[in-house]
Amino acid sequence: MREKNKNKNHDFIYFITEGISNMFTHGFMSFAAIGITVACLLIMGTFSLVAVNADATLSKLEDENQVLAFVEESLTTAQARALRDDILAVPNVAGVEFISRDQAWEDYIADFPEIGELAGDEMDSSTLRDRYAIYMDDLSQMADTAEAIRQIPGIARVNAYEELSDGFITLRNIATIISVTLIAILFLVSVFIIANTIKLTTFDRREEIAIMKMVGATNGFIRWPFVYEGLLMGLLSALIAFFLQWGLYHLVTSGISTNDLFSIIQIVPFSSLWGAVALVFAGAGIFIGVGGSLSAIRQFLKV
Amino acid sequence: MIRLTDVIKEYSNGTRALNGLDLEIKDGEFVFLVGPSGSGKSTIIKLLTGEVVPTEGRVMVNGFSLTNIAEWQIPYMRRTLGVIFQDFRLIENKTVYDNMLFAMRVVGATPKEIKKRIPYVLRLVGLETKQSRLPNELSGGEQQRVAIARALVNNPSTIIADEPTGNLDPARSLEIMTLLKRINELGTTVLVVTHERDLVNRFDERVVMLDRGRVISDAVGKYGVKANA
Numbered sequence: 001m002r003e004k005n006k007n008k009n010h011d012f013i014y015f016i017t018e019g020i021s022n023m024f025t026h027g028f029m030s031f032a033a034i035g036i037t038v039a040c041l042l043i044m045g046t047f048s049l050v051a052v053n054a055d056a057t058l059s060k061l062e063d064e065n066q067v068l069a070f071v072e073e074s075l076t077t078a079q080a081r082a083l084r085d086d087i088l089a090v091p092n093v094a095g096v097e098f099i100s101r102d103q104a105w106e107d108y109i110a111d112f113p114e115i116g117e118l119a120g121d122e123m124d125s126s127t128l129r130d131r132y133a134i135y136m137d138d139l140s141q142m143a144d145t146a147e148a149i150r151q152i153p154g155i156a157r158v159n160a161y162e163e164l165s166d167g168f169i170t171l172r173n174i175a176t177i178i179s180v181t182l183i184a185i186l187f188l189v190s191v192f193i194i195a196n197t198i199k200l201t202t203f204d205r206r207e208e209i210a211i212m213k214m215v216g217a218t219n220g221f222i223r224w225p226f227v228y229e230g231l232l233m234g235l236l237s238a239l240i241a242f243f244l245q246w247g248l249y250h251l252v253t254s255g256i257s258t259n260d261l262f263s264i265i266q267i268v269p270f271s272s273l274w275g276a277v278a279l280v281f282a283g284a285g286i287f288i289g290v291g292g293s294l295s296a297i298r299q300f301l302k303v
Numbered sequence: 304m305i306r307l308t309d310v311i312k313e314y315s316n317g318t319r320a321l322n323g324l325d326l327e328i329k330d331g332e333f334v335f336l337v338g339p340s341g342s343g344k345s346t347i348i349k350l351l352t353g354e355v356v357p358t359e360g361r362v363m364v365n366g367f368s369l370t371n372i373a374e375w376q377i378p379y380m381r382r383t384l385g386v387i388f389q390d391f392r393l394i395e396n397k398t399v400y401d402n403m404l405f406a407m408r409v410v411g412a413t414p415k416e417i418k419k420r421i422p423y424v425l426r427l428v429g430l431e432t433k434q435s436r437l438p439n440e441l442s443g444g445e446q447q448r449v450a451i452a453r454a455l456v457n458n459p460s461t462i463i464a465d466e467p468t469g470n471l472d473p474a475r476s477l478e479i480m481t482l483l484k485r486i487n488e489l490g491t492t493v494l495v496v497t498h499e500r501d502l503v504n505r506f507d508e509r510v511v512m513l514d515r516g517r518v519i520s521d522a523v524g525k526y527g528v529k530a531n532a
Contacts, residue, residue, distance in 0.1 A: 011408075011411070014408060207392065207394070208394055210392075211392055211394065211405075211406075212405075212409045213378070213381070214352065214381060214386050214392075215381065215382070215385075215386075215406045215409055215410060215453070215457060216378045216379065216380075216381035216382035216384075216409070216410050216457070217378060217409035217410065218375070218378045219375075219378075221409055221411075222409075
């Protein structure tokens, strides 16, 4: 048993050594394959991170953004309070808060004390309406929800900032569509280039492979060094892409956080993303590398 | 043991290379397989090494039926064979020792086995002093001896030599054939495919002659003697 394990370790070292040696034999092609895979991972990562941040910003808006529904003036406060259940029954409504005209006036004066001073005794809470602050589960359905609330008898008007939420939803959707499309295309390109790099290696070593087959090497034994070559290229690409992504993210997010124009954007810190980024990059690198090498070696095993 | 029974091999282009061939080689035998070009010699080698399958008939090699062998079993069947080619097929950037090490490694030999077996085989073929040379630093005869050593290193029960002396001068050819005979005397079955009449006639061994995919002569003795065909 010990001898068998020792032998497996011996094989593993052999496969790794051969894999590394293969990679350096076609240095330029390996460099190109790694370069394109890094580009693929970086584009994939960048668009995914844009989508993640758009999502975080949307969540923030969902938490903070409220739709205001104004009650008709003819209703008494008691009648206005009675509308609460009707509003809660509307799909996508997560919560409601009744704000009486007196409370609304106090909040207004607190927010704009200079207007309170100007108004003096000539204006009071009667100039305002009773209202509901309404919170939603899904901001993407804001327009439909606002319309449903408008239809409730007793509701005079609904203020919903649909443009803002729609903008973020569009951004998230575009980022998702672009990243999915680019990922699919670049995945195929990367697999193709890695497959071609390994095909060169296998073509270079076709005599050796034929000899291996002739002395009784199994397909698995022949395949492993090439699989390791692809695996190493994929992992190396993932490692390079990870650090580039980190730097790029830091650069862009620090630019955004110091610019007031983008203050609405909720930036997710890289410290809470790096694990997922590393995992996805490593997984994608392994998939591209091993997939490429397996597709390249297949034809050379038919001896 | 090798046994071909009523074997027909027809390639996809319609060429019929073997036409109802019967041949049996017992364990420990030394056999010359001779015949003109196109007689089916190469096809027999390809059948025995599992590179092609027969169109009809049965092929048995050291306990494996190659007519319906599973793909995963082919490497294990090949480990019972040592194959030698006319063009040596050595790995040019590996030393003599590494060429043999490579052959042992691919079949999963342990370091202990490798350490013991390679020096023994190198002594057997007379190359113990040249183990760190590259193939292109050796003569043709020496390169063929390395190929023989590589074929022997995994201790196969059968050696198949395809025109092993085709690239050598007569003196080196005799030397290689004598070495193969010596290996046979140590218990390994040896099948030599050749067309060198003079060389065959220097050995008093079984000679199987082929023509148009059939055995036309099978006799101990001289190349060309028609016997129990």
